[in-house]
Each structure stands twice: as C-alpha cells, then as structure tokens.
Amino acid sequence: xxxxxxxxxxxxxxxxxxxxxxxxxxxxxxxxxxxxxxxxxxxxxxxxxxxxxxxxxxxxxxxxxxxxxxxxxxxxxxxxxxxxxxxxxxxxxxxxxxxxxxxxxxxxxxxxxxxxxxxxxxxxxxxxxxxxxxxxxxxxxxxxxxxxxxxxxxxxxxxxxxxxxxxxxxxxxxxxxxxxxxxxxxxxxxxxxxxxxxxxxxxxxxxxxxxxxxxxxxxxxxxxxxxxxxxxxxxxxxxxxxxxxxxxxx
Numbered sequence: 082x083x084x085x086x087x088x089x090x091x092x093x094x095x096x097x098x099x100x101x102x103x104x105x106x107x108x109x110x111x112x113x114x115x116x117x118x119x120x121x122x123x124x125x126x127x128x129x130x131x132x133x134x135x136x137x138x139x140x141x142x143x144x145x146x147x148x149x150x151x152x153x154x155x156x157x158x159x160x161x162x163x164x165x166x167x168x169x170x171x172x173x174x175x176x177x178x179x180x181x182x183x184x185x186x187x188x189x190x191x192x193x194x195x196x197x198x199x200x201x202x203x204x205x206x207x208x209x210x211x212x213x214x215x216x217x218x219x220x221x222x223x224x225x226x227x228x229x230x231x232x233x234x235x236x237x238x239x240x241x242x243x244x245x246x247x248x249x250x251x252x253x254x255x256x257x258x259x260x261x262x263x264x265x266x267x268x269x270x271x272x273x274x275x276x277x278x279x280x281x282x283x284x285x286x287x288x289x290x291x292x293x294x295x296x297x298x299x300x301x302x303x304x305x306x307x308x309x310x311x312x313x314x315x316x317x318x319x320x321x322x323x324x325x326x327x328x329x330x331x
Contacts, residue, residue, distance in 0.1 A: 082106070082285065085140045087127055087178060088147030090115045093193060093277060096252040100278030105285070110136035111147075127174035133181045142189040142288065143182065144281055147174060148224075155201050155267060157217040164219050171223040172230065179234045179242075188240045189288040191281060192231050196248040196302070196310075197221040201267065206310045209246065209298040228298065235296035243284045244298040247272055248310075256303075260331050270304040273325030277301065283319040 082105045086094050089109035095116045101107060108121040110132070115122055125132030127147045137143070149166040175192065182190065199206065200215045214225035234240045249271035251259060256273040280301045287297075299315045303323045315321045 082141045083108070083139055084285075085110060085136055085143040087111075087136070087143055087145040089120075089144075091146055091148070092252065093146045093247075093250050096250070096274035097278040097281060100275065101281060104282060108136065108140065127178055128169060130177055130181055133178055134185065137182055137185050137187050140187050142191075142285065143178070143187065144191045144193065145175060145178065146193045148193075148195075153197055153201060153267070155217070159219040167219050167223040171220075171227045175227045176230050179230065179238075179240065183234065183238045183240060188238075188293070189242075189285075190240070191243045191245060191284045191288075192227065194228055194244045194246045194298075195221065195224050196246050196300070198225040198228065198246060204309065206300060208311055209300055209314060232296045235294050239293040240296075241288050241293060242296045243288065244296065245280060245284070245301045246298065247277065248302045248304075250274075250277060256325065257329065257331065260326065270302045270309055272301060272303040272323065273329075275328070276303060276323045276325045279324075280315070280319065280321050283315075283321040287319055 084105040084107055086107060086109045088094060088111055090111035090113045098117050109115045110123050112126060123136045147170055149170040198214045198216045198221045199212050200217055206212050216222055216225060228244050231242045231244055235242050249269045251271045252274050256271055259271050300310045300312045302310050303325060304310045305323045305326050
C-alpha cells in the first residue's frame with residue numbers, strides 16, 4: 082500500500098515508521114521533516130487543502146497522527162492558545178483531510194485518537210461504545226469531536242475509518258524506562274512502539290476487507306493484564322493485543 086502518515090514526524094510516527102516500512106511505501110506530511118531520511122516528505126499543514134491534496138496524490142490509505150497541545154484527561158484547565166490549536170488541528174484539519182481524501186478516492190484510513198477523550202479518573206473502561214466521551218479539557222473534547230467527524234465521513238461518504246484511542250505512546254527507550262521507573266500518580270499504561278505499529282498494520286489489513294461506510298473505535302494500550310481497559314474488541318476484530326512486556330521480559 083502507498084500510505085500517507087499525516088503528522089508522521091512526531092513521536093508516534095517516528096517510532097512506528099521502521100515497522101510500517103517493512104510492509105508499505107510511506108510518505109510523510111508534516112510541518113517538520115521526518116527523522117528517518119529515507120522517507121518521502123511533503124512539508125505543510127493538515128489544514129491546507131492544496132498541501133493535503135498533494136500529499137494524498139497516489140496514496141491508497143492514510144494514518145493520521147497529527148495533534149497539538151496534548152493534555153491528560155484529569156482536569157479541565159486549558160488556555161486560549163490551546164483552544165485555537167486544538168480546534169484548528171484536530172477538527173478543522175481532519176475535516177479538510179477527510180473531505181480531500183474522499184474527493185481523491187482515498188477512502189481508507191486510521192485516526193490516532195487518545196484515551197483523553199474520556200475522564201481519566203475512572204479505574205475501568207468496559208468497552209469503546211459504553212464509556213462516554215467526557216474528557217474535561219479542550220484536547221480531549223476536540224479529539225472526541227474528531228471521532229464524530231470520522232463517523233460522519235463513514236456514514237455520509239462511505240469511507241472506511243478506524244479510530245485508535247491510544248494511551249501513553251512511547252518509543253522503545255521511553256517504554257523500558259517508564260516500565261522500570263514509573264513516573265508516579267496518576268497511573269498510566271504505556272504503549273510500546275512495536276505494539277502501536279502492530280496495531281496499525283492489523284488495522285490496515287482489517288480495512289482491506291470488503292464493505293464500505295464503516296467506522297470502528299478501538300482501545301489501544303499496553304495494559305497487557307487488562308487491569309484498566311477491556312481490549313476484547315481489538316483482539317476479536319483486529320487480532321491484536323499488546324505483547325511488548327512479554328517480548329522484552331520486563
């Protein structure tokens with residue numbers, strides 16, 4: 082697949098690129114160049130229709146990793162700058178991307194969301210559909226609104242889209258350090274780069290199935306013992322579950 086990574090120069094994109102490269106031809110759209118020098122790169126913003134159109138040309142699918150001003154889902158405080166940044170990138174930018182993708186016949190994609198769409202004071206998340214989108218700050222609010230935008234494009238434009246609510250994304254060095262030396266409260270389940278990459282690869286295989294107009298939401302977390310999140314849906318539909326701690330022996 083020719084695959085566009087939107088925001089692919091950030092933490093998540095940089096971490097998963099080597100894994101995705103083994104299976105797909107990659108192009109990155111970002112304000113900043115990717116850290117891997119063997120990746121095709123288009124510089125620009127997700128909010129610019131012309132740049133998005135250039136980036137999607139010749140692509141078969143996309144993964145969006147663009148975000149601005151991330152916050153945890155524990156308190157409601159946010160600044161006016163965070164309001165502007167989050168609505169611009171999360172809502173406007175993704176609407177521009179999805180409408181442009183539809184116009185160009187690119188109808189498959191994965192949106193990287195966040196568990197911060199929920200109030201994170203919970204201790205148990207029973208299912209993706211059951212837990213309300215009640216994140217208290219503007220980051221969680223707008224990421225939740227973007228999930229609604231994805232549902233809208235699946236319903237009205239027959240696009241096939243996946244939403245991944247990821248928690249604690251880490252590259253390998255960060256993951257090992259945080260498992261061995263937890264930062265403390267509030268407790269967070271970290272997700273290793275290989276587990277994230279395998280989730281994306283599994284999602285792309287899932288999107289290859291026949292059908293149209295589908296939007297599925299998944300919890301994606303390194304919570305291997307399911308202490309906090311029920312990830313049965315990802316296991317059943319994607320054949321994915323986190324395995325990093327077991328593989329690394331930590």
